[in-house]
Amino acid sequence: MIDLHTHSTCSDGSEPPMRVVDLAHAAGCTAMALTDHDGLSGIAEARARAEETGIEMIAGCEVSCRFEPGTQHILCYFAEPGDGPLEDQLARLRSEREERNRRLVLRLNELGIPVSHELLEEEAGGGAVGRPHFAAVLFHLGAVSSYQGAFDTLLAKGGPAYIPKASVDAPTLIAAARASGALAVLAHPLSLGLDPRALEREVRDLAGSGLVGLECWYGRYSPSQRRDLAALAARHGLVATGGSDFHGSYKPELRVGIGQGDLEVPDSVLSELEERRP
Ligand code: AMP
Ligand code: ZN
Numbered sequence: 001m002i003d004l005h006t007h008s009t010c011s012d013g014s015e016p017p018m019r020v021v022d023l024a025h026a027a028g029c030t031a032m033a034l035t036d037h038d039g040l041s042g043i044a045e046a047r048a049r050a051e052e053t054g055i056e057m058i059a060g061c062e063v064s065c066r067f068e069p070g071t072q073h074i075l076c077y078f079a080e081p082g083d084g085p086l087e088d089q090l091a092r093l094r095s096e097r098e099e100r101n102r103r104l105v106l107r108l109n110e111l112g113i114p115v116s117h118e119l120l121e122e123e124a125g126g127g128a129v130g131r132p133h134f135a136a137v138l139f140h141l142g143a144v145s146s147y148q149g150a151f152d153t154l155l156a157k158g159g160p161a162y163i164p165k166a167s168v169d170a171p172t173l174i175a176a177a178r179a180s181g182a183l184a185v186l187a188h189p190l191s192l193g194l195d196p197r198a199l200e201r202e203v204r205d206l207a208g209s210g211l212v213g214l215e216c217w218y219g220r221y222s223p224s225q226r227r228d229l230a231a232l233a234a235r236h237g238l239v240a241t242g243g244s245d246f247h248g249s250y251k252p253e254l255r256v257g258i259g260q261g262d263l264e265v266p267d268s269v270l271s272e273l274e275e276r277r278p
């Protein structure tokens, strides 16, 4: 069993990289990827812990790309920290995230909610601030009645406090990943918000741009959704990958390795991915 989609305190997970590795090991994973949003700052710590415990650790990250109508996230695997085209994109996206966060604080203040950067940084514990931290702070301030309510009434795409940030398109990001020796995989494909025919076309186009995999074995998907996505991947010569999308207490129902309890990504996925490395 492996888990190729996890988040730590370096982005919007609640557990430090070291602890994510320990949880993967305890769940019985032989390999795991740390895939924090927009950066690789947790990789060194995760790798050191993985070497101690004997689990294989794949360096990764997750990037939000410009897309309509839904959201498009691309996972990059075998992404080594350091200079290069991918790191250039990530650095730019991190500064855009900071700008988005500044505008989002102002928007929420305009709506009468006393959220501040100080509160957000405290919530994020030193990592990059994301919307899950906004949601937690809004809940703690009593501005919303639940964490999910913060998304449903304010923060979700199309909501009154939604501020777009993704400025990279998928083909550009995929090319930057490849130029840095990394592999691009489309995360949770159903979040694109496309009907089956449009999804088929989008996946075909992304494969043409150099995408190598489709995240089919996803923590939140049903058995039939997973099977349909695996068939879609096969039609376009893509590796069917998978992971939990673990975020710790921000998504308490998703656990490392097993997702909601029924996830089991086979070890063979990793060797299939490795065969696609440039
Ligand atoms: P950000 O990268 O800061 O825009 O935050 C994106 C993260 O917010 C995602 O990884 C999800 O964890 C979370 N998120 C986005 N939309 C929703 C939603 N509608 N409900 C719950 N969580 C969401
Ligand atoms: Zn996240």
Ligand code: FE
Pocket (backbone or CB within 6 Å): 062, 073, 187, 188
């Ligand atoms: Fe995602």
Ligand code: FE
Pocket (backbone or CB within 6 Å): 005, 007, 062, 245
């Ligand atoms: Fe994720």
